[in-house]
Amino acid sequence: MDLPLVIVHGGAGSWKDERLKVGVEYVEKAAREGFSCLERGGSVLDAAEACTLFMESCGELNAGRGARPNRDGELELDAMIVNGADITFGSVAAIIGIENPISLARYIMERTDYSFFAGGNAHRIYEQMISEGYREEKTQGVVMGPHVSSTSDTVGCIVVDKSGNIAATSSTGGIPNKAPGRVGDSPVMGAGAYANQCCGASATGYGEHIMRVVLSRTTVLYVEEGQSPMQAAKRGMEIFEQKTGSEAGIIVADAKGRWGYATNAKAMPVAVLAGNGLKVTSFTCVNEEKQQEET
């Protein structure tokens, strides 16, 4: 169990085999992005934002630039960031015209009196964020990551620093062919992600179903009750499948640097970078039964 730790998922779903390689490649790059932010002295929030922003901007995952369009052909994005230290969060839903909702979610958490903005008026908060210089805009709607000097799907990550502070994120373009205005689990506290001082979790899958079992909060509770993150991830997915019959995936990490993952979808790319940061563990979390159905 090594700290610090970054664990990343690139979305659970029915990935085509050739796309899975790309998914694993990009979650690995995202984990490195988050880890190097920590190494440069960034906080868990800086690292979680940097890691998620990378996935939003890479164009290869269902978030930010690479998000699936809604039925009107627009990229309508949802994102959330959670600070485990005080269980605060910032969320944005159904926003159009920006690439990096994760930075806006963090701005909402840190600089406004609110936690959650949606739709056209969320864009006004984005304009406020840029005008205040909280984040610099590279091109319209695309922001630079947090400045840390040397001195089939949703993406998400959990970052734990050497002191055991935890941040968790989720970011998505939502489900295929979604109706304009539809919002899933990703920006919903406890559903798409959750973190407290003990543990963090980030979920992926059908938001309508994930919200019914508040999947991230439920899974973290299992760790608080004494299960390991791996046991909790599996238990969370069992309960999810029992109650909804649907597909999802989850990553989990606790303040001690233990981590876990599970999916009942065909596959979910995962990357973990921990300890001295020299070795990234990246792999595809698979559901054996669904894999066999495909072959």
Ligand code: GLY
């Ligand atoms: N988990 C992404 C969504 O349902 O929108």
